[in-house]
Amino acid sequence: MEENNAPFPAYGDEVIQAEGLRKIFALSRRQRALEKTNDAYRIAVDGLDLRAYRGEIYGLLGPNGAGKTTTLRMLSTLIKPDAGDAFVCGYSVCKQPDKVRDVIGFMTSELKLEGFFTPSYLFDFFGAMHGMDKAKLAARKKELFVRFGIDKFAEVKVKDLSTGMKQKVSLVIAIVHDPDVVIFDEPTNGLDVLTAKVVTDFLLELKAMGKSIILSTHIFSLVEKLCDRVGIIIDGKMVADGTLLQLCGGMTLEDRFFEIYRETKGESV
Amino acid sequence: MKLLALMKKEFLRFFGDPKLIVTMLLPGILIYLIYSLMGTAIFGGEEVYHFKVYVTEHSAAETVIAQTVEANEGWSIEFLELGELTPEEAVAEVQEGNADAVIVYPENFDEGIASGGGFDSSLDLIYNSAETQSLRVYTILNAVFASWARPFVLTASDMGESDAFGMQMMSGFLPFLIVVFIFSSCMSVTLESIAGEKERGTLATILVTSARRSDIALGKILPLACVSLIGAASSFLGVALSLPTLMGVSIDVAIAGVGALEFFFIFLLIVSVVPLIVAAIAAVSTLSRSVKEASSYTSVLMILVMVLSIVASFVSGIGDWVVVIPVLNAVVAMQGALMGAASVWMCLTAVALNLVYTVLLVLLISRFLSSERIMFGT
Numbered sequence: 001m002e003e004n005n006a007p008f009p010a011y012g013d014e015v016i017q018a019e020g021l022r023k024i025f026a027l028s029r030r031q032r033a034l035e036k037t038n039d040a041y042r043i044a045v046d047g048l049d050l051r052a053y054r055g056e057i058y059g060l061l062g063p064n065g066a067g068k069t070t071t072l073r074m075l076s077t078l079i080k081p082d083a084g085d086a087f088v089c090g091y092s093v094c095k096q097p098d099k100v101r102d103v104i105g106f107m108t109s110e111l112k113l114e115g116f117f118t119p120s121y122l123f124d125f126f127g128a129m130h131g132m133d134k135a136k137l138a139a140r141k142k143e144l145f146v147r148f149g150i151d152k153f154a155e156v157k158v159k160d161l162s163t164g165m166k167q168k169v170s171l172v173i174a175i176v177h178d179p180d181v182v183i184f185d186e187p188t189n190g191l192d193v194l195t196a197k198v199v200t201d202f203l204l205e206l207k208a209m210g211k212s213i214i215l216s217t218h219i220f221s222l223v224e225k226l227c228d229r230v231g232i233i234i235d236g237k238m239v240a241d242g243t244l245l246q247l248c249g250g251m252t253l254e255d256r257f258f259e260i261y262r263e264t265k266g267e268s269v
Numbered sequence: 270m271k272l273l274a275l276m277k278k279e280f281l282r283f284f285g286d287p288k289l290i291v292t293m294l295l296p297g298i299l300i301y302l303i304y305s306l307m308g309t310a311i312f313g314g315e316e317v318y319h320f321k322v323y324v325t326e327h328s329a330a331e332t333v334i335a336q337t338v339e340a341n342e343g344w345s346i347e348f349l350e351l352g353e354l355t356p357e358e359a360v361a362e363v364q365e366g367n368a369d370a371v372i373v374y375p376e377n378f379d380e381g382i383a384s385g386g387g388f389d390s391s392l393d394l395i396y397n398s399a400e401t402q403s404l405r406v407y408t409i410l411n412a413v414f415a416s417w418a419r420p421f422v423l424t425a426s427d428m429g430e431s432d433a434f435g436m437q438m439m440s441g442f443l444p445f446l447i448v449v450f451i452f453s454s455c456m457s458v459t460l461e462s463i464a465g466e467k468e469r470g471t472l473a474t475i476l477v478t479s480a481r482r483s484d485i486a487l488g489k490i491l492p493l494a495c496v497s498l499i500g501a502a503s504s505f506l507g508v509a510l511s512l513p514t515l516m517g518v519s520i521d522v523a524i525a526g527v528g529a530l531e532f533f534f535i536f537l538l539i540v541s542v543v544p545l546i547v548a549a550i551a552a553v554s555t556l557s558r559s560v561k562e563a564s565s566y567t568s569v570l571m572i573l574v575m576v577l578s579i580v581a582s583f584v585s586g587i588g589d590w591v592v593v594i595p596v597l598n599a600v601v602a603m604q605g606a607l608m609g610a611a612s613v614w615m616c617l618t619a620v621a622l623n624l625v626y627t628v629l630l631v632l633l634i635s636r637f638l639s640s641e642r643i644m645f646g647t
Contacts, residue, residue: 076477079641098479106477111470116285117278128274129478174474 015181015212016052016075020084021045023070023236044070046236047084052181052214052229057207059227060216061257067236068216069185075214076106076183089180102130105179109189109199111170115159119150119169122158123176130177137176144172148202164198167191171202175211182206184215188222200226220254232257234264271480275488283458283496292457293496296450297503304443304511317343320406323359323371324348329379334413338406346406360395364428369403370410371395375421382418392421398429444603445578447504447539448596452546452571454500459493459550463634464563467555467644476644486634490551490627494544501539508535531606534616538599538606541623545595548630555637558646592618595626 023045032038045067052058060068073079075086077097085092091099113122120141127137145151148168158166175182187203188196203213203226217223223230224244230253231241240247240260248256283289320338324331331348338346349368351359362368373393375381381390392414396407407425414423466472475485509532550567557563574596581591581600592598598619605612637643 073645078473078476079645101477101479104477106474108470108473111474113471114282114469116282121281125274125278126474126478129271129475129480131271131479177478 013054014051015054016050016086016088016214018048018050018071018075018084018086021048021050021071021074021081021086022083023067023074023079024082043236045074048233048236048238050086050231050238050241052212054212055207055210056228057203057213057215057226059223059230060214060233061218061220061223061230062233063218066233068233071233072183072185072214072216076104077101078106102177103180105174105177105182107171107174107182107187108185109187109191113158113166113170113173115157118155118157119145120154122169122173126173127176132177140176140178144175147205148172163192164195167195167198168202171199175206180212182211182213184213186217187215188217188219220252220257224253232260234261239264272484272488275480275485276492279462279489279492280496283492289458293454293500294503296454296500297505297507300446300450300504300507301511303446304507305514308511308514318345318402318405320344320346320370320402321368322346322348322406323351323354323362323368325351325356325373328374329382330413330418333417334410337409337413360428363395363397363403366397366400366403369396369400369406372410378421381420390421392418392423394423394425395428396425398427400429443508443607444600445575447508447603448542448578448600449575450504451497451501451539451543452574455493455497455543455546455550456567456571458496459547460554460563460567461560462489462493463551463554464557464560468559472644476638482638483631483635485638486631490544490548490631490634493551494547497543497547498540501543505536505539534606535603537620538603538616541620542596542599544627545623545630548627548634552630552634552637555634556643589615593622595623598622
């Protein structure tokens with residue numbers, strides 16, 4: 001990774017601090033027709049606060065269109081908040097996006113690597129994109145490829161790999177630069193059960209490595225299995241968050257979620 | 270380092286795919302085949318020629334012309350002084366196919382050649398493009414006078430029917446064909462370069478690295494332009510190699526007829542058009558949400574380029590203002606070069622402007638890459 005001369009900021013155990021994040025999207029005529037609205041704008045995220053701590057898996061739970069992906073995109077500097085700010089490892093996503101990019105790994109289950117290249121080449125390519133030097137990159141490749149069993153097919157073209165193997169390669173590539181925080185949008189969305197298991201095992205492995213993970217999902221079982229804490233997001237607002245125990249109070253996550261949904265929207269599903 | 274890594278990846282993607290390499294080489298092969306076939310259709314069949322040319326007086330030029338003609342096996346030439354014939358009667362002979370050309374030398378032509386000018390510089394040549402043999406001798410005479418009789422300005426008059434499918438028609442069509450072939454080869458490598466990455470989600474993974482947007486844009490366009498230059502070189506070779514067949518003469522005569530400077534300009538124009546087209550398609554690819562969408566938009570762009578190129582190729586009297594229109598400026602300048610009369614300022618201005626447009630497009634793509642709406646459809 002490129003030499004970072006800035007003093008490491010003191011952020012304690014809070015690796016992500018989001019304060020009043022807000023994102024508004026202009027609606028095209030086509031989108032307005034689809035959503036049956038005359039509004040020219042839609043508030044995707046509305047004053048969202050969020051805290052995630054070192055070494056935990058934080059789940060952002062909500063229905064489709066609730067603002068989960070938009071929140072994660074703002075945290076990973078892919079899009080800019082219209083108001084508010086978020087700090088990742090102490091760096092502002094608004095003012096220091098380059099610094100934020102050095103400390104995060106961004107993943108999505110929709111990532112499809114180019115079939116022509118080998119895992120080894122793609123790992124080196126993304127390492128170079130993060131500005132890593134060759135020696136560090138080689139050591140990191142050896143470590144991760146052995147740890148996740150990629151070393152056996154490191155020189156096989158991606159197109160010739162099984163879906164599970166491809167997924168492993170995608171995951172490893174996202175953490176090539178050894179980020180402190182991993183942001184994962186819908187980790188198991190659209191994956192078959194075997195590949196989904198590869199992903200969930202990988203996330204637990206990352207947690208064991210001391211990484212902080214924030215993921216978005218609408219799958220209750222995934223949150224229950226993986227997450228230490230969960231935030232429920234509805235209509236762009238964080239309506240509840242805490243540990244599973246604090247949040248559910250003896251109920252199942254699914255029942256508690258729909259209870260919160262009813263309380264928030266004033267209607268049942 | 271990041272720029273180099275991006276460029277290396279694009280190069281590897283291309284050189285590791287034999288299909289893409291073939292696609293790149295196809296334009297030149299097609300141009301060569303089409304124009305060679307057209308040349309064979311016009312000149313083919315007869316292999317033995319005896320050219321009959323009327324001259325107002327005998328000149329030392331005849332030796333050079335005869336040597337060039339006789340360099341082709343089975344070809345010979347006869348120079349006949351007008352004698353009893355009036356120039357009008359000689360022209361009528363050419364029109365009827367009884368003679369192949371009339372050369373009207375200015376007074377003291379040979380002295381003018383020896384001294385490098387200083388005399389009446391007009392030199393007239395009358396031929397008939399409707400007659401294959403006449404068209405062939407015209408090509409040779411044109412080439413010889415262009416290289417050997419430089420101080421003199423050759424004025425050629427075609428006595429052929431106006432609907433004869435002659436050289437001018439083909440010279441007009443060739444730049445259009447070159448641009449279309451270059452466009453299609455650029456399209457095959459560029460179309461999916463950014464839209465494909467967007468569709469696969471790999472672009473977002475690159476965007477969350479600390480690579481600059483301008484590096485990403487350049488890292489895509491530079492290698493694609495280099496790769497497309499292979500297509501351009503192939504097109505250029507196709508043109509150069511098919512010209513002799515097209516003109517019905519040997520390669521040295523063809524080169525002398527068009528001119529080395531003109532060939533150089535054609536090459537420069539092709540080199541300037543390739544990165545421009547690559548950048549334009551890359552911009553469309555960046556704006557599109559998928560490769561399919563990029564393909565539809567690029568087809569529209571291609572039709573637009575084709576229509577404008579056809580207009581530029583066949584509508585005479587287009588003003589110099591055309592030099593500011595990207596791609597078209599190259600079509601018009603190439604036409605001039607292929608007729609052996611390249612406008613130096615037009616060629617150089619077209620090349621310079623096309624490169625400026627390319628830089629502007631790269632900057633535009635960098636901005637597109639920073640746009641949330643374009644990258645994520647928000």
